[in-house]
Amino acid sequence: MNGTLRKSAMRLHGRAEIIAPDSRVRIIRLVEPSLGPESHADHNAVLIRNGEVVAGRSAIVRIGAGHPTGKSGTLGVSLQAEFAYLEPGDILRVNPAAQQVNVLYRRNSASNSLLFTERCNSLCLMCSQPPRDVDDRYLVDEILEAIPLMDPDTAEIGITGGEPTLRFAEFLAVMEALRTHLPTTAVHVLTNGRLFAYPMAAARLKAVSPTDLMLGVPVYSADPERHEFVVQAKGAFDQTIRGLLSLARVGVPVEIRCVIHRQTYEGLPQLAEFIARNLPFAAHVALMGLEPMGHVKMNLEALWIDPVDYQHELDAAVRTLDRAGLRVSVYNHQLCTLDRGLWPFAVQSISDWKNIYHEECEGCTVQAKCPGFFASSNTIRSRAIRAIAQPCSDEVSAEHEVTSSDWQRDGGNSS
Ligand code: SF4
Numbered sequence: 001m002n003g004t005l006r007k008s009a010m011r012l013h014g015r016a017e018i019i020a021p022d023s024r025v026r027i028i029r030l031v032e033p034s035l036g037p038e039s040h041a042d043h044n045a046v047l048i049r050n051g052e053v054v055a056g057r058s059a060i061v062r063i064g065a066g067h068p069t070g071k072s073g074t075l076g077v078s079l080q081a082e083f084a085y086l087e088p089g090d091i092l093r094v095n096p097a098a099q100q101v102n103v104l105y106r107r108n109s110a111s112n113s114l115l116f117t118e119r120c121n122s123l124c125l126m127c128s129q130p131p132r133d134v135d136d137r138y139l140v141d142e143i144l145e146a147i148p149l150m151d152p153d154t155a156e157i158g159i160t161g162g163e164p165t166l167r168f169a170e171f172l173a174v175m176e177a178l179r180t181h182l183p184t185t186a187v188h189v190l191t192n193g194r195l196f197a198y199p200m201a202a203a204r205l206k207a208v209s210p211t212d213l214m215l216g217v218p219v220y221s222a223d224p225e226r227h228e229f230v231v232q233a234k235g236a237f238d239q240t241i242r243g244l245l246s247l248a249r250v251g252v253p254v255e256i257r258c259v260i261h262r263q264t265y266e267g268l269p270q271l272a273e274f275i276a277r278n279l280p281f282a283a284h285v286a287l288m289g290l291e292p293m294g295h296v297k298m299n300l301e302a303l304w305i306d307p308v309d310y311q312h313e314l315d316a317a318v319r320t321l322d323r324a325g326l327r328v329s330v331y332n333h334q335l336c337t338l339d340r341g342l343w344p345f346a347v348q349s350i351s352d353w354k355n356i357y358h359e360e361c362e363g364c365t366v367q368a369k370c371p372g373f374f375a376s377s378n379t380i381r382s383r384a385i386r387a388i389a390q391p392c393s394d395e396v397s398a399e400h401e402v403t404s405s406d407w408q409r410d411g412g413n414s415s
Contacts, residue, residue: 009375010085010353013102017078020096026075027104027142028059029149030088043149045075047088061092077101091146104142107151111351113158114143116171120163122192123232124218126259126303128293131162140170147177156186165195168204176208186212193217193254194236196243206250214283216255217244221267222274230263241278248281255284261303265310272317276324285321287314288349289332293376300380307337308384314338318345335370337382350374360385 020026028045045059059075063083077094079086079101086092089107094100105112117139120131150157157178164171178187187210196202217240220230224237247254256275258264264271268287275285289307290296296303307314314330321328322345330342331349338346346369348355354375361367364387373381 006356008356011082012353013100014080014082015099016080016094016101018094018096018099018101019076020094021074023097025096025138025142026059026094027091027145027149028061028075028094029091030061030086043145045077045092047086059094061086089151091149093142104146105150107154109352110156111158111353112154112156113160113351114146115139115161116143116159116164116174117162117167119166120161120192121166121194121233122163122236125230125232125263125295125299126261126290127295128291129160129162130294137167137170140167140174143174144177147174148181150182152182152184154182154185156188157182159187159189161190163192163194164189165191165201168195168201172204172208175205175210175213179208179210183211185210186214188214188216188255190216190257192231192236192240193243193247194233194239196246197239199246199249202243202246202250202252205247206252209252214253214255215247216257216286217247218257218259219244219271219275219279220258220264222270223267226263226267244279244282248279253283254279254281255286256282257286257288259288259290260305260307260310260314261290262305263303265305265313268310268313268317269320272320276320276326280324280326282326285326285328286331286347286349287317287328288330291332291374291376292380293374297379304380306382306384307333308382311339311342315342318342332371332374334372334382334385335366336364336386336388337384346371348372358385360387363387363389365389 027043029043030047031044045061047061047063059077061077061079063079063086064081075094083103086103087106087108090103091105093102093104104114117136118129118132118134119136123131159174178185193215196205218231219227219240221227227237228234244254256279258268258271260268275282290303318328318330328345329347329349330338330345331347333346335343335346348369348371350371350373355372356375356377357367357372358381361372364370366388
């Protein structure tokens with residue numbers, strides 16, 4: 001990756017020129033003309049790039065210059081050149097009434113995640129997707145429509161919110177659809193885990209669980225009051241811990257996630273001890289840098305601490321977890337902000353579409369192994385950011401790759 005630095009985020013939604021027989025929202029898939037599956041033909045779309053028909057069936061998606069065209073009664077979409085990355089196999093949500101397109105799924109990306117709901121029963125200080133109390137049940141309907149269109153060889157898919165378990169019946173339906181249509185795909189769900197304090201909920205999930213499922217559950221402190229201050233929800237600590245125990249009892253793998261900021265960094269060593277003693281079944285522990293999005297912007301003063309100022313606490317936590325035999329990773333931290341002893345634990349955790357590098361990274365010899373930045377990091381970043389001149393082949397361990405079964409899709413602050 002050295003040489004070309006992506007400096008702005010990939011657009012996953014935007015305005016489009018759309019002609020359609022009616023205002024109905026559609027979920028469409030771009031398909032290879034020769035190799036494309038015949039199934040779900042009514043969802044398949046012709047993709048035209050530079051005047052050449054690349055893919056297609058019953059709708060037309062044109063990228064770059066030109067107005068939407070199509071046979072009468074069919075859907076025609078014209079997208080700006082910034083969507084030139086689209087490929088056959090990708091899935092779009094097309095909204096004719098709003099003249100909007102959302103990219104729901106990219107076949108060749110390892111960073112696909114599906115927004116299940118914007119509603120949540122926590123209100124985390126650093127939530128990157130602040131909850132909204134809206135009726136967004138249509139999101140589930142669209143996910144259920146999109147899943148059968150996805151490539152069965154998809155390696156990984158994420159479910160995010162909001163809190164997906166708030167609509168538990170629909171959540172189980174999505175889990176079942178993933179198990180049916182993507183039987184080999186690793187599924188990662190971001191949840192606050194509180195519902196699973198009810199053992200029956202954990203058992204019901206287990207009954208429909210995709211083969212390779214992992215729940216990413218946040219625990220921000222070993223101190224219940226501190227955790228509940230961060231998530232702004234009374235009783236949440238007890239519910240989350242009981243939820244984790246219920247999930248372990250039925251054999252659903254869990255990952256513990258802790259976002260590090262001014263309210264959590266001091267307690268990292270104690271949190272690591274707590275996890276090692278009480279939650280040793282965790283398949284993975286992710287200690288995560290802050291994504292400067294959503295509530296973080298509002299609470300920046302209360303949250304921001306330069307990562308170089310918590311290296312001692314981070315190192316102590318990582319050593320404790322590692323010594324206890326737990327798999328531990330450091331997410332969202334640029335290598336130049338980390339003590340070298342932590343480099344083997346650093347993971348490229350930022351979803352591809354919002355992962356960028358800044359000017360300071362020009363010529364950095366470790367960029368290929370550095371997680372880089374969230375696209376939203378323009379406002380604030382560490383004082384330690386600077387290109388690293390010397391090679392470091394033995395410092396970033398190739399052994400510590402996060403595999404599909406303990407992977408996460410997005411190192412963001414949600415859930
Ligand atoms: S180590 Fe620092 S300078 Fe190098 S690529 Fe990462 S963020 Fe950029």
